[in-house]
Structure formats: structure tokens, C-alpha cells
Amino acid sequence: MNTRYSFLIAVTTLFLFSLAGNAFGQVGLSVSPPRVYYTLAARESGTQELLVNNISKDHPLDLSITLGDWHYDEYGNNVMLPPDSLANSCASWLSLPGGTYLTLQPGESRKIEVKMSVPLSVSADNNVQTAMLYVTQMNPVDGVDSQGAAIRINVRQGIKIYRRGLIAERKQLEISDMSFSGEKNLIGLTFNNNGNIWTDGLIRATLFNHTTGKEASLGNIPFFTMPGNQRKVIIPLGESLEKGDYTATVILDYGDETTLEAAELEFSHE
Numbered sequence: 001m002n003t004r005y006s007f008l009i010a011v012t013t014l015f016l017f018s019l020a021g022n023a024f025g026q027v028g029l030s031v032s033p034p035r036v037y038y039t040l041a042a043r044e045s046g047t048q049e050l051l052v053n054n055i056s057k058d059h060p061l062d063l064s065i066t067l068g069d070w071h072y073d074e075y076g077n078n079v080m081l082p083p084d085s086l087a088n089s090c091a092s093w094l095s096l097p098g099g100t101y102l103t104l105q106p107g108e109s110r111k112i113e114v115k116m117s118v119p120l121s122v123s124a125d126n127n128v129q130t131a132m133l134y135v136t137q138m139n140p141v142d143g144v145d146s147q148g149a150a151i152r153i154n155v156r157q158g159i160k161i162y163r164r165g166l167i168a169e170r171k172q173l174e175i176s177d178m179s180f181s182g183e184k185n186l187i188g189l190t191f192n193n194n195g196n197i198w199t200d201g202l203i204r205a206t207l208f209n210h211t212t213g214k215e216a217s218l219g220n221i222p223f224f225t226m227p228g229n230q231r232k233v234i235i236p237l238g239e240s241l242e243k244g245d246y247t248a249t250v251i252l253d254y255g256d257e258t259t260l261e262a263a264e265l266e267f268s269h270e
Helices: none
Strands: 003-007 021-023 027-032 035-039 045-054 061-072 078-081 101-104 109-117 128-137 141-144 150-153 156-164 173-181 186-193 199-209 214-225 230-236 244-253 259-269
Touching (some): 027 156, 035 045, 045 101, 045 128, 061 156, 101 109, 109 156, 173 244, 186 199, 186 244, 199 230, 214 230
Antiparallel strands (some): 003 259, 021 027, 061 078, 061 101, 061 128, 128 156, 141 150, 186 230, 199 214, 244 259
């Protein structure tokens, strides 16, 4: 197998948790929006609202609200941690004016306020902080699983909290490596978030077989990154790959037509 890797020029002009849902149809909780954003300078305060909804028709929910930290691992998975575990945590900046406990009757919704107060000691260059807010059911409900076994059901939802400062956003992603594994039939991609703001988008990948003249789309893969993240992504090539000389093209689309990062990988598959 022969492999040659080369970067394309980046095209630039300027530069979990999921919904807790209805557990076995017996109890349910929804909290929206799933992400909350603050834009505040040092010494400033701001308040955002969350809507908490008991979607069960039969069971009241006793709920507690707590805080924690989170970050992405190198594959983009959420890693949950206690509050103030991370250098970029803003968990201690958050407060709940309405209290940390509430009860919702079946079908009832309620708005809760989440206040952020940024300390004076935060420098302007320290542009991004995060935290996680949890809404957790404290009164489990008796139920049965899909096999009929008795279980206790309780639900929890996590809401991601983001804070950014007032300096200008700089989105900058850089592909640092691409590789082909014939044994695993995949492309490995590594890229870095070198900007000063969270960045999300789509990885668009295509594969061209120079031997047969066939071109195939490898699909669009969503990604989310924080400043300083290095991300590794596995791009599967399908169950079988024809013999031939290939060019794989990967584009990181994270803005508009003028904000792209792209790279090519040439390899042979026997």
C-alpha cells in the first residue's frame, strides 16, 4: 500500500446529554433549550430562562437542579465532571434565584432563571467558559422494563452552559493528519481548533477511484469543538473497497463558503 498525504490550501477570507424523554411511557421530563449562551465581560451579570416540562400524564416530578462541568474527549464524546473541575469552568458563576428544588404536576411547565455573574478577575483573553446544569428527578417511579422486570425509573437532563467574552470571535480549524487503514477500511482524520470560540460544522468527505473513474460521497459528519481541542474522526469507507488508486478529499465546513479547511489523501488499495 502506497500512501501520499498533502494539504489543500484552506479557503478563508478573514481569517449531554439528550432529552430524557418518556421513559417506558411512564415518566418524562423535557428542558429547553438544550444549550444556553451568555456574552458577558468581567464584572457583568446576565440571566437566561429554561423551560422545564413534566410530560408525564400521571406522575408528578420532584426535581433538583445542580451544576457540574463537562468537556469533549478527542473523539467528541461528552465527559462529565464535578463542578469547578476544569480551568475553564463557570459553574461557580451561576446561581438560581428561584431555588434549586421544584415540583411539577403532570403536564405542568415552569420557567426557571439561571443567573451568571462574571468575576472581575477574568481577563479579556480568557474568552470561553462552560458548565453543565442538571435537572434530576428525585422521586423514582415504579415500572417494568421491556422484559417485564420490575425497575425504578427516574430521569435527568443536562443543559450545556457557554460563556464568551466581548473580544472578536476567531474561528480557525486546522487539519493536522489524515491516514488510510486498509485493514479497518477507514480514513482517520485529526484536526485542531486553534480559534478562540466554540466551533461546529460538518465534515464532508468524498472518495475518487482513479482506476475505475468512480466517485463516492462518504457522507456528512457533524462535529463540535471547543478552543484548544484536538479532534480525531473515523470516516468509514463501506464494507468493501474496490482495488485502485484513490484520492480522499475532506472538507471542514464550519461557517460559510469563505470559511473552509480542506485536505487530500492519496493511497492505493490492492
